[in-house]
Amino acid sequence: MRPRMGHLGLLVAGAMALSACGNGTATDAPATDGSASEAPASAPASAGDEQLRVALILPGETTDRGFNATGEMAADLIEEEYGADVTFTESVNPANQADVYRQYANQGYDLIIGWGGQFTDGAVEVAEEFADTNFLVVSSGASNGSNLASYDTAIEDWQFLAGYLMARLSETGVVGQVSGQCFPSTAANQNGTRDGALYANPDIEWLATYTGDFEDPTAAQQAAQAMIDEDADVLHTNLNQGVFGVVQAAQDADGVLVVTEWLDNSDTAPDVIVSTLNKSYARFVLNKVEELVNGEWEGVNERFPLPDDWGPGVFDTDLLPDDIYEEILEVQEQVASGEIEVERDETCPGQ
């Protein structure tokens, strides 16, 4: 497992370095600020007592080539950019989140990052107990005005591209998405995909399921199978380990394609993974660390729209027809420029 991760890490770090450079401000700001206490970018981890200590809480394993792998990317980026001491805990059960937050806070970490909206409650609880520790939750809306901040992406911007792609690829006119838990940002995710699919083809039949567990491949496979039984031929996911179940269901069926998310992982199933939605929270996490280092931290919630320098929003593969790929990039430009306005819909089923 390790060597492969190393290889992936390199690839990913390269990609991130590129996008970080494109962003510009994040890396340049400390130098222009000129304050003595700041470590220059990529300084060795030798700042002594002043060294920034950061901990991440991940819902799954960093070998998932998806959401958790982007968490490790964020850890690497923070380590490289700020010479920080960065650690993380994998596979934290959300029911235990308060324990893990507390443990890190008690060990004197400066910043504890919950990697995923499911880690909101524990941060809210423990941020009250440890006023000197900063908490950041990604894909969440929580904040307390002091030591708890969160950020989210306008995920519907990205998801719109996935939905558009699915509708363009579908021959049966039926597409679907298998998600894990439903909370505001994951609802915005799934509903964003739906809106993209309907934009591409107003007659498309849209199927959606929340299995209740990002990490359960069996439940995800059953949900995907149910969609395939209803003639769906392109599937999308918002899952961690669960994605393997959806890929399995597609492989067992005939002519079913999967659009995955986060990192290009099409080599894990080149016969069915037609593309991957290129997302990551890692780039944005640096903005928040930057604030902390500069003493400008604010306990607020921010939401980042799709940047116009993001790079291709979907990864190209041999399965993906060139004309559709080009079409997606055009749509992406329109979304990033605001020409297409994607609405955010945080409605979970049954509400």
Place this chain on the structure above:
Amino acid sequence: MRILRIVQARSLAGAVLVPVAAVVLALASVAVLLMLIGADPAEAFGSMFQASLGDPHALSTTVTKAVPRLVAALGIAVAIRAGLWNIGAEGQIYMGGVAATAVVLFAPELPFPLIPLLAIAAAIIAGAAWGAIPGALRAWRGVNEVITSLMLVYVAVQISRYMLEVPWAIPGATFPSTEPFGSYARLPILVPATLLNLGAVLAVIAAIAAWYLVDRTRFGLNLRAVGGNPRASGFLGIRVKWMIFAVMAISGAFAGLAGSIEVLGVRGRLIEGFSQAYGFEAIAVALLGRLHPAGIVGAALLFGALDAGGAGLQTAARGVSSSIVQIAAGLSVGYVLVGLGIQEKFRERRRASEALADTERTHGVEAAGGSSEASR
């Protein structure tokens, strides 16, 4: 029951020696594992120690983690001493948690001890009921309680999940749980700035109650008789079927109490997955504690420390999975069972050689009379 003969300690030295040796061996094995994956064992154990025993907060984490395993293990030990395997403590914990939550959510706000008392009572009843089902099936239908109690775990977990996702669901919540309970409904924190809550005291009371029940009452005597030999107990006039039913209910009651302590004391709300397999680990705790409440307290503290330390381990070496700590816990139990097996073999051999010596003496030195008794 052979397991009873093997697991129950006969002397204090034996009771302590085998588990301690097993734990040392388990940690040594983990050190080797850590070296194999390229981590520094000294650093890793250091951070485990810091996170479990290093300061008052860490210590309170260990105790808090020990409590649910301890209380559930007491019930499991009671059942094993009656010759019954209650594998379903996890489900009984969940039923206890759900029952306690129902009381908090539906009862009006009353002055402090009332709501927790009512909630704990409801949890004990719910746990007992969930344990009584396999008990009744075993007593009157001869169905193996191992299977039925285990299967009921999944039913209980799903009942809890249903309650959280449908009737008690909070719209827009990021994880299925109820709102935090008001302080009037919670078990209070005993030492400020730690996690130590009244549940720890309840656990100690439960341990004393379990000891008294089994070792000091007529009911306990009958219970142990049933565990030793159910057929003979029947001839002695013990109502064995009722005994089986009652013991499984009592076993479940302990687990139900554990569930209410976790919900009212530690988490202050019902949350999906609030019991992290505590009920299953409690089986190991009961065995490691040699089925004696005092031993169970020690074993539960060890598991609590391993749990608390596991989170600390990951901070020492990035990428070291906390599952390595579960390996330590598993190995401890494994080594204990191996140690007990070896001890039993030695005992058998000693008994055999003593029997041989006795025979030789009685045959060879008839004149000495009953001196063989004294030589033992």
